[in-house]
Amino acid sequence: MKYFIATILTKGKKVEHGFYAENKKEAHYLAKIKFSGMILKMAESSPPFKDQLRHFKESLFANIKKRKLKQDSLIASIRQLAVMANAGISIHDSLKEIADATTDKTLQIVLGTLADDINSGHSLSHSARKFSFELGNLSLAMIELGEKTGNMAEALHKLADMLEEIRRNIIKFKKAMAYPRNVMIAMAIAFTVLISYVVPQFKTIFEQLHAELPLPTKILLFLEHLFNTYGLYVVAFIFIFIFTFKYMIDHYRDFRYKWHVFLLHVYLIKNIIMYATLNRFTLVFAELVRAGIPIAEALETSIAMIDSLPLQERLYTVRSTVEKGGTLHNGLAETGLFENMIIQMISAGESSGQLDAMMQKVMEYYKMRFDAIIDGLSEAIEPIMLLMIACMVVLLALGIFLPMWEMGNAVQGRR
Incomplete structure (x- = not known):
């Protein structure tokens, strides 16, 4: 949000x-x-300190109160509305x-407010923008499509189908992540128990050696001291860090942009974001073009619903190319996001x-690629999971047994 001063x-x-x-x-x-x-003048300015403090408090509490709608309830309501x-x-x-x-209180508030706004003379799409967090960008884009085409029922039916598809992908993603997640949680609990209760038993023995301890042992003793002495502070720091990080992402676009750039360079995550974004973009764009919306306008609506800011920025160049009289396939080629085969199909x-x-065939292609990534997610994560488990086991084994071996060798040397 920007701060403006209006001269009236x-x-x-x-x-x-x-x-x-x-x-x-x-x-x-x-x-x-x-x-x-x-209105004589409208100028962007830096807000005074009092306004900054008030806005921070309002956005902080608004962020705490925000609640995502249950997808089942939202989809059922959209189908009813259609x-x-x-x-x-x-x-x-x-x-x-x-x-x-x-019976969903959040959904009741959202739908009730939409109805009141429509009764006051606002359009459904204008009113829905206030609930972009609850409804999502896809819902806003399809509602806008329904208003532009004059066929709201068909747009809502299609929206419900797309939300169902997204929900199925989320369920598949959660199922694929269930086994690795459970294994890592079990290993984290076991590691914490060993650090908190087992390592202290060896600590007294190590102190009696009065010898230079190996690096793995020093790491274990440091972790033991950290967990047992500052455990509550560590937990509090983690919660504060997560909350602050989420607040920065929600309220500062530059910070969110840099975070999205980082995610696009992370193994596996970059492919999930890339193909999920392209699948959703082509899905909405295909529907808009099929409904007879001009290409430049269809691009504007389709790109606006993309969550990843770097990808959104690159796709906006396509709209600029089309508005200047260029072809769609040339604009898409300039982004570097689409394969040569896709560019040739669109051409x-x-x-x-x-x-x-x-565009429908392109959307089906990206859907297939995205489904393939989700289906192979568990296998792709297994090497990372095994590496982390191996590191934990090696650290514990070397940290505990290296000093014991050195102590045994010292005893044998004295004999």
Whole structure:
């Protein structure tokens, strides 16, 4: 969020008002709603310290209160809304009906607020942007598609299908991660128990040796001292670090951008992010093109729903190329994200006038690649898991037995 100062002419006097907004366009819109009078000037500025403190508190508590909607409840509600919209029931009445019927409190608040905003004259897409955290970028894109095409029921049906697909992928991901996760948790617990209760038993023996201890033993003794003396502080530090890290990602775009760049260089994670992003981008773009939305506008909507900022930035160059009169396949080729085969397919689709059908095939290809990565996730993680387990076992074995061997050799030497 950026801080803007609006200079308003009211009752013959110039008055300055400071407030937060996403951009200058939204700042003008908010100023018209909030303040009476003529807007003379709108300038971005640094907020005063009091406003910084107040905004920090508000965003902090808002971040704590935020709750993701249960996917099952969201998908069921979207399907209900699609059926009711197809039956000719107004969106306002449909939202009210579903909000009253649901038992999910968060969903009830979201749908109730959407209904009230629509009743006040706002569009569904405009109101839904306030709940981007709860609904997700994909839902916002498909709602916008429904409004542009005038067929909200079909857009909502397709949205429910896409959310179901994403949910299935998440379930597959969790199942693939279950075994490695459980093994690593068990090893972490075992390692903590050994460090906290077993290593101290050897500590007194090591102290009696009065000899230079090997490096593995020094590491074990340091960990034992850290866990047993500052254990609670370590746990508190970990929680504070996680909370601070999450707050920085949620509220500082530069920090979030650097984190996303880092993730795109991490083994295995980079492929999951890459193919998940391309799959979702081509999925929404194919639907928009099939619905007859102009390519530049379809790109704008499809790219806006991408979570990875570096990938979003690279794909925005495609929109610039198309707006300047370039072809779609040349714009996609310049990003370096798409394989030559995909570029040739899109080029053929543009030439033949069947871009929507070709984009559908591209989307199916990326879906296949993403599914293959998820299916092979467990096997890909196993070498890392085995390496970590081996390091823990070697550290414990060498840390405990090396001094014992040296002590045994010393005893034999004296004899």
